Amino acid sequence: MKKITGVLVLSLVLVFVYNSCKKEEKTVSPPDPENEFLTTVQLIITNASDPTDKQTVAVKQMPDEDIDYSDATINLKKNTVYDVSVKFLDETTNPAGDITKDIYDRRNYHLICFNVSGAKLTVERTDKDTNTPALEIGLEDKFTTGDASSGSLNVQLRHQPNAKNGSCEPGSSDADVDFPVNIN
Amino acid sequence: MNRLLLLPLLLLPALSALAQDCSLDLSGYITDTDTKEKLSGATVLIRETSQFMIAQSNGFYRFERLCPGTYTLVVAHVNCDTLRVVVKLDTTTRQDLQLPHSRKQLETVTITGERKQDIATNAITEIKARQLFSVSGQTLGESLKSIPGLNSIQTGPSVSKPVIHGLHSNRLLILNNGIRQEGQQWGTEHAPEIDPFIASKITVIKGAASVRYGSDAIVGVVLVEPKALNPEKKLQGETNLVAGSNGRAGAVSGLAEGKLTGALNGFNWRMQGTLKRAGNFRTAHYYLKNTGLAEDDFSLGSNYKNKKENFGAEVYYSGFHNKVGIFEGSHVGNVADLDAAFKRERPLTASFFSYDINRTYQDIHHQLLKIASFYKIKNAGKIEAVYAYQKNKRDEYDIDLPYSSDPETLKLPQVSFQIKTHTLDLVYHPEVKNNFTATYGVSGSTQGNVFKGIRYLVPNFRNYGGGAFAIERYTKKKLSVEAGVRYDYRWLRVYKLNNNTLETYYNTHTYQNITGTVGNTYRFNDKFSVSANIGSAWRAPSVNELYINGIHLSAASYEKGDSSLRSERSYNFTLSSRYETNRFFAEIVLYDNIINNFIYAKPALQPITLINGTFPLFNYTQADVNLRGLDLELQYSPVSQLAVNSKVSIVRGWNKDIKDYLVFMPADRLDNTLKYQPGNWHTLQNCYISLQNITVLRQTRVPPNSDYVPPPKGYSLFNVSAGFEHPVKHKIFSVELAAYNVTNVAYRDYLNRFRYYADDLGMNIVLRTKLTF
Numbered sequence: 001m002k003k004i005t006g007v008l009v010l011s012l013v014l015v016f017v018y019n020s021c022k023k024e025e026k027t028v029s030p031p032d033p034e035n036e037f038l039t040t041v042q043l044i045i046t047n048a049s050d051p052t053d054k055q056t057v058a059v060k061q062m063p064d065e066d067i068d069y070s071d072a073t074i075n076l077k078k079n080t081v082y083d084v085s086v087k088f089l090d091e092t093t094n095p096a097g098d099i100t101k102d103i104y105d106r107r108n109y110h111l112i113c114f115n116v117s118g119a120k121l122t123v124e125r126t127d128k129d130t131n132t133p134a135l136e137i138g139l140e141d142k143f144t145t146g147d148a149s150s151g152s153l154n155v156q157l158r159h160q161p162n163a164k165n166g167s168c169e170p171g172s173s174d175a176d177v178d179f180p181v182n183i184n
Numbered sequence: 185m186n187r188l189l190l191l192p193l194l195l196l197p198a199l200s201a202l203a204q205d206c207s208l209d210l211s212g213y214i215t216d217t218d219t220k221e222k223l224s225g226a227t228v229l230i231r232e233t234s235q236f237m238i239a240q241s242n243g244f245y246r247f248e249r250l251c252p253g254t255y256t257l258v259v260a261h262v263n264c265d266t267l268r269v270v271v272k273l274d275t276t277t278r279q280d281l282q283l284p285h286s287r288k289q290l291e292t293v294t295i296t297g298e299r300k301q302d303i304a305t306n307a308i309t310e311i312k313a314r315q316l317f318s319v320s321g322q323t324l325g326e327s328l329k330s331i332p333g334l335n336s337i338q339t340g341p342s343v344s345k346p347v348i349h350g351l352h353s354n355r356l357l358i359l360n361n362g363i364r365q366e367g368q369q370w371g372t373e374h375a376p377e378i379d380p381f382i383a384s385k386i387t388v389i390k391g392a393a394s395v396r397y398g399s400d401a402i403v404g405v406v407l408v409e410p411k412a413l414n415p416e417k418k419l420q421g422e423t424n425l426v427a428g429s430n431g432r433a434g435a436v437s438g439l440a441e442g443k444l445t446g447a448l449n450g451f452n453w454r455m456q457g458t459l460k461r462a463g464n465f466r467t468a469h470y471y472l473k474n475t476g477l478a479e480d481d482f483s484l485g486s487n488y489k490n491k492k493e494n495f496g497a498e499v500y501y502s503g504f505h506n507k508v509g510i511f512e513g514s515h516v517g518n519v520a521d522l523d524a525a526f527k528r529e530r531p532l533t534a535s536f537f538s539y540d541i542n543r544t545y546q547d548i549h550h551q552l553l554k555i556a557s558f559y560k561i562k563n564a565g566k567i568e569a570v571y572a573y574q575k576n577k578r579d580e581y582d583i584d585l586p587y588s589s590d591p592e593t594l595k596l597p598q599v600s601f602q603i604k605t606h607t608l609d610l611v612y613h614p615e616v617k618n619n620f621t622a623t624y625g626v627s628g629s630t631q632g633n634v635f636k637g638i639r640y641l642v643p644n645f646r647n648y649g650g651g652a653f654a655i656e657r658y659t660k661k662k663l664s665v666e667a668g669v670r671y672d673y674r675w676l677r678v679y680k681l682n683n684n685t686l687e688t689y690y691n692t693h694t695y696q697n698i699t700g701t702v703g704n705t706y707r708f709n710d711k712f713s714v715s716a717n718i719g720s721a722w723r724a725p726s727v728n729e730l731y732i733n734g735i736h737l738s739a740a741s742y743e744k745g746d747s748s749l750r751s752e753r754s755y756n757f758t759l760s761s762r763y764e765t766n767r768f769f770a771e772i773v774l775y776d777n778i779i780n781n782f783i784y785a786k787p788a789l790q791p792i793t794l795i796n797g798t799f800p801l802f803n804y805t806q807a808d809v810n811l812r813g814l815d816l817e818l819q820y821s822p823v824s825q826l827a828v829n830s831k832v833s834i835v836r837g838w839n840k841d842i843k844d845y846l847v848f849m850p851a852d853r854l855d856n857t858l859k860y861q862p863g864n865w866h867t868l869q870n871c872y873i874s875l876q877n878i879t880v881l882r883q884t885r886v887p888p889n890s891d892y893v894p895p896p897k898g899y900s901l902f903n904v905s906a907g908f909e910h911p912v913k914h915k916i917f918s919v920e921l922a923a924y925n926v927t928n929v930a931y932r933d934y935l936n937r938f939r940y941y942a943d944d945l946g947m948n949i950v951l952r953t954k955l956t957f
Contacts, residue, residue, distance in 0.1 A: 024602075025632045025644035028681040028688045035638045036587040038795060061795040063683060090587070099587045106585070159517070159584050161543075163532070169524065170532050172517030174584065176797035 036097045037063065040089040041155055041177050045074065045143065048081040059177040063092065073180045074153065076121070082143040084123075086112055088157065088175065103157070104139060111158045112138025113168040118151020119181040135166045145183045153179045208273055211246035212280040214239050214259060223283060225864045226261040227911070231416035234914035234957070238869060256416045259283060261870075266313060302623045302655050305666055305703025305717040306391035306404075307333075307760045307773040307815070312384060317918055318905065320952055321426030321435040321460075324358075324380050328406065331388055332815035332831045333773065335850040338936040339373040340511045341431065341465040341945055342477040343546075346376075347935065348390055348404040349775060350811050350835040350849045354726050355402035355752075357393070361410055361500060363554055364397070366605035366631065367576040370726040372937065377504045377550035377576060379481035381424060381437035381458045384411035390773065390815070392719035392756035394699040395668040398627060398651050402721045402754045403777060403811075413452050413487045413498070418442045422956045430948035431476070432537065433462035450488050457482040460506075463539040467943035468930035470535035472511045474542050479506035497557035504550040509541040513941045515583050518797025519892075522740040526893050526940045542583075547597070549577045565614035574605045586638045599637035606630050619660045626652045633727065640734055642727050644679040655701070665704045672697050674724050678731060678747075693730070695751045697722040714761045721756065725749040729783050729804045735794075740892075742792045742799040743785055749806060754779040769819040775812065782809040782839075784846075787889045800892075807841035811849075825862055831855040836885065844887040851883035851898065851934050868908040876903040883934045896939055899931035907952075918954040923947065 040060040047053035057074050061067045076082065090097035103110050107129040114123040122144045125136035155178075160171030214226040222243030229236045230247060232255050239245045252274045259267045259281050267283050301308055309331045311319070319327040325336035325344030335347040345352050353372060358365040360378050368374045380386070386408055393401040421440035427433070441454035460479040464471045483502035490496070513531030516522045525531070556570040579597035586593055611625040629649045635642055655668035674695045679688055703717030732745040760773040785802035792801040813835035821827045833853045837846030859874040883895040907920030928947040932939035 023632065023646065024634045025646050025679055026688065027634075028644055028679050029636050030681060030686055035593055038587060041795065059795065067793050067795060088587075102587045102589055105589065161583050161585075163512075172515050172521050172584070173797050174517060175795055176518055176520065177795060 036090040036099050036102070037092050038088055038099055038157075038175055039063075039091045040087075040096070041157070041175050042087040042089060043074065043155070043179065044085040044087065045076070046083045047077070048083050048142075053077075057179060058089075059179065060091065067177075069180070072177075073182065076143070076145045076181065076183045078120075078145050078148050078183050080145050082145075083126075084141040084143050086139050086141065086155065100139065104137075107137045107139075108135075109159060109161045109164060109171075110137065111135070111160055111164060111166075111168060111171075112141075113154075113156040113158055114138070114141070115154040115156075116151060116181070117154070118149065119153070119183055120146030120149040121151075121153065121181060121183065122146075123153075129164075131164065135164055148184050150180075150182045153181050155179065206249055206251035208250045208252060209246060209248050209276040210250055210255070210271065210273060210279060211244070212278050214243045214245060214261070214281045214283060217282040223261050225869060226259060226281075226283065227869060227909070227916070228281075229258040229260075229914075229916070231256040231258055231420065234417075236911045236914045236916065238864070238911065257281070301387070301389065302396045303389070303393055303666065303668065303701060303703070303717070303719070304657065304664070305705050305715045305758075306389050306393060306719065307715070307758055307775075309388045309390070311386045311388075316383065316386065317952060317954055318907075318920060318922070320381065320424055320437075320954070321428065321433070321950065322380070324376050324378055324386075324406070324408070327380055327386065328388060330831075330855070332771075332817050332833045332855075333390055333813065333835075334388065335833070335853070335935055337372055337848075338933070338938070339375075340514070340936075340938045341472065341475050342462065342508050343373050343375045343510075345372065345374075346406055347850060348388065348406075349777060349813055350837050350846070351403040354400055354723060357397050357401040357405045359397070359405060359407045360552060361408065361502070361554060362556070362570065363552060363572040363574070364400075364607065364629075366574050366603060366607075367548075367550060368578055368601050368603065369400075370728045373510075373546075374578065375508075377506075377548055378408055379437075379458045379479075379483075379502075379504055380408065381435075381439075381481075382410050382456060382483055382502065383408045385409045391717055391758045391775065392699075392701070392721035392754050392777070394672075394697075394721035395653055395655060395670045395701045395719065396623070398649070398670070398672055399674065399697075400721075400723050402723055402752065402779065403756075410454075410456075410483075410485075413441065413454050413485055415441045415443050415452055415454075418445065420957060422954060425953045426950065428462070428948055428950040430945055431462035431465040432539075433460070435460040450490060452487050454485040455482075456484075461539065464537050466537075466946050468925075468928045468946040469943070470530055471537055472513070472531075472942055473533040473535070474509040474512040474540075474544070476539050476541045477506060477508045478541065479504075481505065494560035494562075495558070498554070500552070500554040500556075502552045504548070506546075506548055507541055508546045508548075510544040510546065511938055511942065512542075512544070512583065514938055515544065516740045518794075518799055519740050519791070520797060522892060522940060531942050543581045543585075544583045545581050547579045547581070549575075551575045563615055565612060568609075568611045568613075570607075570609045570611075572605075572607045574607075575602070576605075577602045593638075596638060598639055599635070599641050601633065601635055601642075603631060603633045619658055621657045621659070623655045624653070626650075641732065643731050645676060645727050646679075647674060647676040649674045662707045663704065666702070668701045670699045672699070672722065676724065676727075678727065680731070691747060693724075693747075695722075695724040697751055697753065711765055712761075712763045715759070717756075717758045719756050719758075721754045723752045725751070725783055732804070735796075735799060740799060741785075741802050742794075743802050744804065746804045749783055749804065750781050752779060752781050752783055752806070767821045769817070771815075771817045773815040775814075777811040778808075779810065780808045781806040784809075784839075789889075807839050809837060809839045809841075809846055811835060811837045811846070825860060827857075827859045827861070829855075829857045829859065839887070842887070845885040847887055847890040848935065849883065849885065851895070852881045854879045865908070868910050871906075871908040873906040874904070876905070877901070878903070880933065893940060895934045896932035899929060899933075901925045901929055901931070902927055912955075915955055915957040918952075918956070920952040921949070922952070923949045 042058040088099040124142045125138040127137045127140040128134040157175035163170035214223045224241040226239040257269045323344040325346045328334045336344045338344045389405040419442040424437040426435040437458040439456040444451040458481045463476045465475045481504045485500040487498040513533040553573045558568045560566045578601045580599045582598040607629040609627040651672040653670035657666035676693045699720040701719040705715040707713040756777040758775045763770045786805045788801040816832040819829040837849040857876040861872040879900040882898040903924045905922035910917045930943045
C-alpha cells in the first residue's frame with residue numbers, strides 16, 4: 001500500500017513538475033492589435049462663412065511620453081461662427097486609427113463636454129444620438145466667438161454607459177484635455 | 185480530475201449490521217472540570233449510532249440498549265469546549281465526563297487530530313464551533329473581525345481581506361488547509377479565494393511567523409482549517425443554510441463524509457460544496473448598483489491510515505469560483521471624477537434591487553490540489569510530506585469597453601492574470617524527548633505568472649523559492665521556551681515586452697533572508713499565564729511594487745514601481761497575558777512591529793497629466809516604520825447566564841523616515857457584547873440572546889497628501905442576535921437569527937475603499953441554520 005501510494009504521489013508530482021516546465025510566462029503577449037489606444041484629441045475647426053478658413057489642432061500623448069500641446073493652440077476670429085468636428089485618434093499605428101467611429105457607434109453612451117475659461121466663446125453641440133428622447137453627442141459642434149480675448153477650452157470625452165442623461169455628470173472621463181484659445 | 189476523485193467516493197460499500205446482544209447501558213454524570221459543577225443541559229451524542237440526549241439538571245445522562253462496541257461520545261455545553269471521548273463498551277458502563285470549561289485556554293483543548301501550533305508563544309486566537317456558525321455566510325475577512333486586533337479592508341460589500349495589526353495583503357499569510365494561498369494577493373481588491381464553509385476552525389496567529397511559514401508572514405497568519413478527516417460513521421455531515429435580507433443573499437453549503445469498511449478499511453472520504461448568491465446591497469438609504477455576487481465552490485478529500493496508524497496519506501482538491509460585481513458608482517476616470525463623486529451626498533447611480541452582475545466585475549477561479557502523507561518512525565518521530573498545486577485565474581472586466589470594432593476584443597477582460605504555483609514541504613517532528621519538542625523542515629516552490637490584458641499592469645514572471653527551518657521547544661512544569669531559525673532564498677525573473685521592438689527581455693532578482701524567533705510562556709498557575717515572543721519575518725517585493733506603471737482605476741491614481749526595491753524585514757515583539765477564572769476572563773496583547781524597508785506607495789508632489797486627465801502620482805519606495813498596538817479582551821459573568829464581553833483594538837503606524845503616521849491604519853475599535861444564556865427552554869438547548877455594540881472612532885492620525893478626503897467620522901452600530909440548538913431525530917439543528925446595524929445607521933468606514941463613493945451597508949437581517957447529522 002505504502003509503495004503504491006508513494007509511486008502514485010511521485011508520478012503525480014512529476015506530471016505537475018513537467019507541466020510547470022512549459023513556462024508560459026516566457027511568452028509575453030503583445031498588445032491586442034484590435035484594441036485602439038486613445039492618443040490624440042483633435043479639433044477640426046472651419047469658419048462657417050468661409051470654408052477655406054480651416055484649422056486642425058490636437059493634444060496628443062504617445063505611450064511612455066509626455067503630453068504634447070505643440071499643435072494645441074486654437075486661433076479664432078472675433079464675432080465669428082465655426083463648425084467644429086471632434087476626432088479621437090490612435091496614432092500608435094500608421095496610418096492612425098480612428099476611434100471616433102467606435103465612439104459614434106456607441107454614441108448613446110458617450111458625451112463630449114466643453115468648458116471654456118477666460119475666452120469669449122460659446123459651444124453648442126449640433127449632433128444627436130438615438131436615445132429616447134435623443135440626447136446630444138458633441139462630435140459635431142458650433143463655436144461662436146465674442147470679442148477679442150484669450151483663455152482655454154477644456155474638452156472631455158465622457159463615457160456614460162447606461163447612465164447618459166444629457167448632463168456631463170454621470171460616468172467617467174476617457175479623455176480630458178485643455179486647448180489654449182486666442183480670439184483676435 | 186474531478187471525476188477521477190469522485191470514483192472512490194461512489195464505491196461506498198453497503199452498510200452492514202451485525203447481530204449482537206444489544207442490551208448494554210452507558211450512563212454517567214457530566215461535570216465542569218474547573219468548577220466541578222454538574223452541567224445541566226449538556227448534550228451527548230453517540231456518533232456511531234446518532235443517538236442524542238440532553239443531560240438532566242444534575243448532569244446525568246443515560247443511553248440504553250446499546251450493542252457492544254466502540255463508541256465516540258461527543259459532549260457539548262454552551263460554556264465549554266466540545267469533548268470527544270471514545271468508550272469501549274462490552275458491559276454496562278458508568279462513564280463520568282468532565283468538560284473543560286475554559287473555552288479560550290488552548291492548552292486544555294485536546295481534540296483528536298488537532299495540530300498544535302509549531303510556534304506557540306505568539307498570540308493565537310481560534311474561531312470555531314458556535315462562533316464560526318455565527319459568522320457563516322460572511323466573507324473570510326468579515327468573519328475574523330470579532331478577534332481583537334483584526335479588521336478587514338473592503339472594496340464594497342463583497343470584497344473583503346483580513347487585516348492583522350494594521351497590515352494585510354502580501355504582509356499576511358493565509359493557509360488554506362495547510363497550503364499557502366497563492367493568488368494575486370498584492371491587490372487590496374483581490375480577496376482571498378477561499379470558501380469559509382470548508383473550515384471547522386479558523387486560527388489567527390498574530391505576530392511575525394516567517395520561521396515556520398516562510399516569507400510574507402509579517403503581521404501574522406490566518407489558518408483556514410477543515411475538520412480532520414476522521415469520521416466515526418459511514419455517513420455523516422452537515423448542511424448550512426444562510427439567508428440575509430440585505431442583498432437578498434443566500435448561501436447553501438453541505439458536507440458529507442464517511443469511513444469505508446471491509447477491504448477498504450482505513451480509507452475515509454469527504455465531499456463539500458457551497459453556493460452563494462446575492463444581488464445589489466443596500467446602504468441605509470439607497471441600493472448600490474451592480475454589487476451582486478455569485479459563487480460556487482466545492483472540495484473533495486480522501487485519506488488513508490494504516491492499521492498501526494504509522495502511515496497515512498491524503499488527497500484534497502478544491503475549486504473556488506466567484507463573480508463579483510463592482511459598484512457602478514465607483515467608476516471614475518480621473519481625479520476630477522473622483523472629486524465630483526465624493527462631493528455628492530449620494531451616488532448618481534440608480535437605486536434599485538437586481539441580481540444582475542454587469543461590467544465592472546471580477547471573475548475568479550482558484551483550484552488547489554494537495555497530496556500529503558506522513559510516516560511515523562518507531563521511537564524517532566514523524567515525517568510529513570506535502571505537495572500542492574494551485575492555479576489562480578483572475579479576470580477583471582471594466583465598464584469601459586475597449587475602443588475596438590472587433591466583437592471578440594469587446595468581450596475580453598481588461599486585465600487577466602493566471603498564476604500557477606507548486607509547493608513541496610517536508611517536515612520532521614522528532615519524538616518528544618526530555619521535555620524537548622522540535623520541528624524541522626525544508627520547503628520549495630515555483631510559480632509562473634502570466635498577465636494578459638488590454639491595459640498594462642504587471643509583467644509576467646517566474647520565481648523559485650527554497651527554505652529550511654528548525655524550531656525547538658522546551659516545556660517543563662510552568663515554563664515553556666522556544667526558539668527557531670530559518671533561511672530562505674528566492675529567485676525572480678520578470679519577462680517584459682519592449683513596446684517598440686516587440687522583443688521580450690527579462691530582469692532577474694534574487695533575495696535571501698535569515699529569520700528567527702524566540703519566545704517563552706510562563707504559567708504562574710492554571711489561571712494566569714504570560715507569553716513573550718520576538719520574531720522576525722521577511723517579504724520580497726511583489727511584482728507590482730517592482731514594475732507597476734499605470735493607472736489604478738478604482739483609486740484614480742497613477743502608480744509607478746521601482747525595480748531596485750529590497751526585501752522588507754520585520755522584527756516583532758509581542759507580550760501577551762491571560763487571566764482566567766470561572767467568572768472572569770482577560771487577555772491582553774501588546775505588540776511592537778518594527779519593519780525596515782517597508783514598501784509603500786509614496787505620494788509625489790506633482791500630479792501626472794495624461795490625455796485622460798490629471799492623476800496623483802504615487803511612487804513605490806521604502807521606509808523604516810513601526811506598528812504598535814494593543815488588543816484587549818475582558819469578559820465578566822456576574823451569574824452563569826449572563827456575560828459581558830469587551831474588546832478593544834488599537835494600532836498606531838509610524839513612518840520613522842518621514843516622521844509621520846502611516847496611511848490607511850485601522851481606527852480604534854471597541855466591541856461590547858451583552859449575552860444572556862438562559863440555557864434550555866422546553867426542547868430548545870443552549871438558547872441565547874445577545875446585544876452587541878461596535879464603535880469605531882474617527883482615524884485622526886493620517887499623513888498629509890496621501891488621500892483624497894479626510895477619514896470619515898466615527899460610527900456606532902448595534903447588532904442583535906438570538907439562537908438555539910434543537911435535537912431532531914438524533915440530529916442537531918442549530919438556528920440563529922441576527923440583525924446587524926439594527927438602527928440602520930448611514931456610515932462610512934475608513935478601511936472601505938468605497939467610502940469615497942457611497943455609504944456602508946444598512947440593516948441586514950440574517951437567518952442561519954445548520955443541521956449536523
